[in-house]
Amino acid sequence: DAKTTQPPSMDCAEGRAANLPCNHSTISGNEYVYWYRQIHSQGPQYIIHGLKNNETNEMASLIITEDRKSSTLILPHATLRDTAVYYCIVRVRGAGGTSYGKLTFGQGTILTVHP
Amino acid sequence: NAGVTQTPKFRILKIGQSMTLQCAQDMNHNYMYWYRQDPGMGLKLIYYSVGAGITDKGEVPNGYNVSRSTTEDFPLRLELAAPSQTSVYFCASSYPGRQEGGESYGYTFGSGTRLTVV
Numbered sequence: 001d002a003k004t005t006q007p008p009s010m011d012c013a014e015g016r017a018a019n020l021p022c023n024h025s026t027i028s029g030n031e032y033v034y035w036y037r038q039i040h041s042q043g044p045q046y047i048i049h050g051l052k053n054n055e056t057n058e059m060a061s062l063i064i065t066e067d068r069k070s071s072t073l074i075l076p077h078a079t080l081r082d083t084a085v086y087y088c089i090v091r092v093r094g095a096g097g098t099s100y101g102k103l104t105f106g107q108g109t110i111l112t113v114h115p
Numbered sequence: 116n117a118g119v120t121q122t123p124k125f126r127i128l129k130i131g132q133s134m135t136l137q138c139a140q141d142m143n144h145n146y147m148y149w150y151r152q153d154p155g156m157g158l159k160l161i162y163y164s165v166g167a168g169i170t171d172k173g174e175v176p177n178g179y180n181v182s183r184s185t186t187e188d189f190p191l192r193l194e195l196a197a198p199s200q201t202s203v204y205f206c207a208s209s210y211p212g213r214q215e216g217g218e219s220y221g222y223t224f225g226s227g228t229r230l231t232v233v
Contacts, residue, residue, distance in 0.1 A: 041203060041229075044158065
């Protein structure tokens with residue numbers, strides 16, 4: 001699975017958009033970008049994933065650059081409850097190859113939303 | 116739906132003791148995983164299973180054993196506890212066979228077991 005690079009920490013004001021970048025310059029054509037978050041030592045929570053098109057769900061939007069070497073997770077109206085560690089993960093979806101759906105976690109970005 | 120249930124939530128072990136961390140899921144997921152998370156670090160894969168009777172090593176398997184006799188249960192065994200195994204342990208499950216989109220390929224994680232070895 002491709003390696004990802006994220007800033008170690010970011011701040012955001014409550015009610016503003018939080019834009020979390022991720023660099024994955026060695027991504028392969030069959031690898032997806034996944035985002036998870038972990039709130040204060042709870043189990044990680046799935047947020048969103050995408051291949052090459054921008055994606056949006058009830059939690060967030062995912063913007064993937066045309067060359068797929070980087071992406072941005074957008075929380076449109078951050079709240080205090082969005083304070084968490086956000087992980088950007090790149091992997092082959094499903095049981096492709098020998099990955100067996102495994103997730104490889106880096107250290108993520110600590111997002112702090114302040115009043 | 117309970118999702119993924121882990122027990123116990125907390126445990127203190129003495130060096131050399133043994134214990135089993137329990138994990139159960141009620142979503143009929145094929146794949147199950149054990150991760151550990153050390154303070155300030157990301158999760159590391161210990162073992163995983165693609166179905167009953169099938170297990171394989173992850174990134175950090177030394178000192179651990181697993182079994183998968185049923186689809187629902189995936190216990191993690193520590194035989195001779197060491198201080199280096201002090202960590203938070205997360206169990207997760209997924210079902211890669213479902214259709215694309217939504218959370219079909221997302222993991223469901225348990226709430227974790229915080230283990231301290233002294």
